[in-house]
Amino acid sequence: MISGLMWTGKTSPREPAARVWPLRLAGWLTLLGGMTVTAGVQAAGPAEDEHFGVPQVKFINDQIAAGWVDGGLKPSDQATDGEWCRRVYLDVVGRIPTLVELKAFVADPSSTKRPDLVDHLLGEDFVDDYARHWTDVWTTVLIGRDVENEMVSRAGMRQYLRRSFSKNIPYDRFVEELVTATGANANRKNVDGFNGAANFLSGKMEENGIQATAKTAQIFLGLQVQCTQCHNHPFNKGKQNQFWELNAFFRQVRALRRFDGTRDIQWIELVDEDFAGESGNAEEAELYYELRNGLMKVAYPVFVDGTEISRTGYVPRTLEGGEKIGAHRRQELADLMKASPLMPKAIVNRMWGHFLGYGFTRPVDDLGDHNPPSHPELLDGLAERFREQSFDLKELIRWIVLSRPYSLSSKASKGNQRDDPSLGEKPKFTHFYLRQMRAEDLYESLLTATEADEARGGEEAAKKKDEWLSQFIIAFGTDEGDDSTTFNGSIPQVLMMFNGDLIKQATNTGKGGFLDRVAKSDMKNPAKITTLYQSALARSPSAKEISAANDMLAARKGDAIGALQDIWWAILNSNEFIINH
Amino acid sequence: MSSIFDLPTGMNRRHFMSHLAGAAAMAAPATAFTNTLLANATDLKKRHKAAILLWMGGGPSTMDIWDLKPGAPTGGQFKQISTSADGIAICEHMPLMAKQMHHMSIVRSMSTREADHTRGRYYMHTGYVPNPNVEHPGYGSVIAHELAEQVSDLEIPPFVSVGSGSVGPGFLGMTWAPFVVDSNGNVRNLDMGIDPTRLDQRLRMLETIENKFIGEKRGGSAEDHKKVIDKTVKLMTSKQMEAFKVMKEPKDVQEKYGTTGFGRGCLLARRLVEAGVPFVEVDLGGWDMHADIFPTLADRKLPELDKAMGALVSDLADRGMLDDTAIIWMGEFSRTPNINGGGGRDHWARSWSMVVGGAGFKRGVVVGETSSDGKEVVTEPYSSQDVMASVLKSLGISLETTFTAKNGRPMKIANSGKVIKELFT
Known part of the structure; x- marks a missing residue:
């Protein structure tokens, strides 16, 4: 017995x-x-040309295989089922x-067991595991490993992320919620208006939101603009004005410290308030930044692609006569980001890097012109398909994990041992790259x-x-x-x-x-x-x-x-x- | 079953077992163990070259510390004081270092281009700007790699980083990664809690699995994993680990360095160098003072720095270690000469100072000069590469050394930087 x-x-x-x-x-x-x-x-x-009837998987397989032919490389065998x-x-x-x-x-024994398992992992049975994992990943991306201070509530951030990934909310909405969040960052009994998404920005608003600007561009657009805060970038096309024009979108946000009767900060409330500009004219609310030679220059909100929005610093409201004035700068920013081709590219690159060990660029959050991707057509094509699929992250995951490069063995073969991105070469994905x-x-x-x-x-x-x-x-x-x-x-x-x-x-x-x-x-x-x-x-x-x-x-x-x-x-x-x- | 793991230094089974015996002795009363250590002290104290990098994370305002401009609109609030080195004046809030400046030299003509923390940290540690296709090794990995042979009996990691992650080993591989500890010298999870014979058996089983995976040619990280295990086993069973126990220093010595994290870190650095470690980095972060810079420097940061650095320099000199030990003080960049609206200074890389001393460096000199407002270097500007080349020269490491990056591309040590000649002649 x-x-x-x-x-x-x-x-x-x-x-x-x-x-x-x-x-x-x-x-x-x-x-x-x-x-x-x-x-x-x-x-x-599965067979070499297997794509399980998913056209996006076929697209990935074809693009990657074309790279093998160009490079004179042969892929490794398939990984074992285990x-x-x-x-x-x-x-x-x-x-x-x-x-x-x-x-x-x-x-x-089923021939569809791989797509079946992927469906299973992305389905209801695994929703808690899935949400926990992606909450871990995104907590680090959005607020770092070490942040638990009076400006950021890790628990609040996680609560938001768990909900988002449990519900698989579309990625464009996810970005919008993070970038436009208002409300209390910590979930406390006596606090109304909890919004865990506020933790992305609550700790980044010091000094007029320099970190908010830099991290928003880096994480969601794949643009490394933090250096251009002080000067034009010496190696890429980043210009100092672009940093401050992007920063102008964050000038209505305030991270208010709330005290609850004690001397310690209890929670942070993110609000949007009128921005009067640095010279007090809210109709044309401007900011100034300093050039390396000490001269001051003016900046208004302009998106990275050059799109200008209204210069008004008023938050939207209806006047007594019914006239509507004002602009919600962060909302405008979120709308521009959602329409930008950079946003889907940045997430596709990040997700590809997550699953394949290397993104199409290194680092995954630098898509600047100075850093050409290993597979530009694949990156662009996947980004377009992701948009067509309503920014559904689970779909994107499905395409990547069912693709041939993801199914290859990590054993290098004679025909591909020189494909080793740890040697500084661009990845060709001829075998699965090891990572801890x-x-x-x-x-x-x-x-x-x-x-x-x-x-x-x-x-x-x-x-x-x-x-x-x-x-x-x-x-x-x-x-x-x-x-x-x-x-x-x-x-x-x-x-x-x-x-x-x-x-x-x-x-x-x-x-x-x-x-x-x-x-x-x-x-x-x-x-x-x-x-x-x-x-x-x-x-x-x-x-x-x-x-x-x-x-x-x-x-x-x-x-x-x-x-x-x-x-x-x-x-x-x-x-x-x-x-x- | 003649070997446990094929250690690069030829560690064999008998050697390993003797270590385990040593480790088992750790459980014995502390006095017995201390006696054994003292008996070995002469062996450990062989003459060897080493370097200590005092890393100022966040970017310290060097025109408020080493290159003051009293009276200039950019000059800030501090006065300067004269020092033990002829003609060299530094900040009034550095009185203890002022007494040690005859051991040190200031380079006032640093001019670099990386004013972002991550990029600046990488550049100042490696001599290379960040490059998506290759990861360069930082100071610690380079120097440990070059000096490892002179301390072949070293059982603890040759590159220790106190309180910070430093910059990694890049293409030199994980075996040259920094061993990161906190400033109390605490190393977690050292206790194995099983008898040595049994650990030995476990390691043999582990080796079987490791070798199988490595043999399948899946990539370098499989092999690196095994090498790091070798190093860990060596360290776990080494009596040299005693060097980390900084709290065992006499109270008056601890007081001299200051009972701050950085003070203990500097004292730990001295102990590690004494034990044979060729490279120690000690981190003092918190220099990123975009606001209220003067009170922060005067009340908090400079006293902590002054006490610890002053004690380290004088202690190394008193112990006769300074001639073999290079000291390097720098951050990723400095701060703007212009003072911003919040009473702070922002990031600035164009004109700044760093400090070296000990080993083969000429002492008590100033190299280079900045303009009266501190905004320009008016003499020959020096770069990260030049500093690195100079540090290597001070340690007797050949600048002809060429590494082979994993892709087979040759990489000149210190990125072909030029030696700063005023630091030697």
């Missing part, structure tokens, strides 16, 4: 972990029973697949691999994760609040993986824990080891690995759970685990 199944009868409703578990174990054992140890490593994959499944879970929902999920996919998991993905993947995912979801879990992540953050000590992470493959990361609390927890042998459950199952030793390998690496162990594992068992002198713990530790510490391949 399998111990897991015996538990079924005893399960108390007050023990959620135990409630979920027996089903899981029963699930695996059935699957394991019917499978050889090589399951998950067979190289099958590799592809692990990669698509990591990139779409930010964690590796559970054993049950992996096995279900590998065992599925993000710290957030590692965290979630460890929860998945150890079946501890009841510890997931909600703001409490997010805070706990933040606490763990904070050990890797390094701030740079500038007003821009830029930061970096030591979760970058360097020694502190390895030390954490060797000895950190999270790993201690993941490799614990306590009763009812993951290792305990594997150890006590009815599986034979090789099957137990296979279970560990598939849970973490989405593949079965090689003969050499089985023999190394047997050595371990011998060394532990029959202490089976101790040996499993050692093997599990080694698997979780391996390059293969932490590198998305």
